[in-house]
Ligand SMILES: Nc1nc2c(ncn2[C@@H]2O[C@H](COP(=O)(O)OP(=O)(O)O)[C@@H](O)[C@H]2O)c(=O)[nH]1
């Protein structure tokens with residue numbers, strides 16, 4: 001996104017109202033928001049309706065309303081899509097803080113003030129949550145609750161680092177500081193623009209405010225089967241786009257170097273022309289030296305950025321202890337997998353070994369990222385998963 005918002009007409013707060021066939025709700029939403037914000041932020045806000053060329057001509061009504069409400073602007077697009085409409089509105093917005101609120105009165109305009117309060121206290125992102133004390137959903141049928149929670153669970157499991165930071169990452173009602181998202185390229189899909197913000201941007205302080213999702217009184221929901229497909233595609237895309245590919249390749253390169261250390265030392269320790277120790281003892285010593293080698297390289301290279309946040313010898317020793325345990329367990333897992341595939345499934349032993357190596361490498365990488373080099377959750381430092 002490019003950074004408007006300074007110079008002429010700068011505002012403190014820009015609220016985007018995405019609309020598609022909201023003719024019957026728009027006037028009331030705008031009236032209530034204007035009433036609240038004229039009192040709380042006189043002259044310091046703007047409302048931006050982004051309409052996707054609604055057949056019911058919401059855009060025409062919105063244009064009409066601009067005569068009555070000075071702070072209202074309207075954008076009419078020829079594309080469709082809730083998330084992309086929100087981002088389009090933010091691009092044109094002049095506010096330092098950007099917000100989104102649905103235009104169907106399911107998002108209570110009053111909550112905007114509570115969100116704004118959190119931003120004023122210093123939050124980078126303030127989210128209206130249905131899933132905290134005081135929040136909820138009105139009269140949702142059981143299947144709808146289950147569906148909504150199921151979608152949330154799936155997304156949380158796929159993107160735990162970013163979405164696990166709040167109670168309602170699926171919320172469509174929030175406010176965010178422009179500077180927190182300004183440098184990021186967003187690629188919106190479907191309905192959940194908050195997921196884009198959480199996953200792609202460096203958000204520090206997140207605040208949540210409870211709200212009750214009201215029943216729709218007028219007009220119809222635009223949720224269709226397509227929205228579900230888009231949601232799944234969106235979660236997958238965010239996951240793939242934010243995989244730590246570079247880090248993983250470094251991890252593999254270090255692992256490869258360990259093989260040479262292991263082989264070289266095995267020769268040195270066990271060969272009769274060298275030290276001539278017993279094979280088991282030699283192998284254990286060689287493997288441990290390879291683990292030390294790998295740890296040192298991973299600490300100064302693969303995970304350097306994370307290690308840099310945990311200085312001191314004790315911290316390093318702690319990382320090494322965890323790395324050592326994970327690698328040892330990984331080795332046991334390797335042997336177990338190889339055996340299971342070879343003996344139980346009757347697989348070719350080299351194919352089985354190759355599969356075991358891939359699985360254990362992923363296992364080692366994942367655990368080491370999350371345990372050995374994990375940065376302890378500081379006070380809202382909000383380190384993003386790479
Ligand atoms: N501009 C735009 N707005 C949309 C689109 N789809 C939904 N909306 C608006 O987004 C808000 C939420 O949509 P809604 O269908 O009520 O979602 P639900 O509350 O989850 O059922 C409403 O204000 C809709 O008018 C779209 O494709 N384009």
Ligand SMILES: [Mg+2]
Pocket residue numbers: 102104106216221
């Ligand atoms: Mg709605």
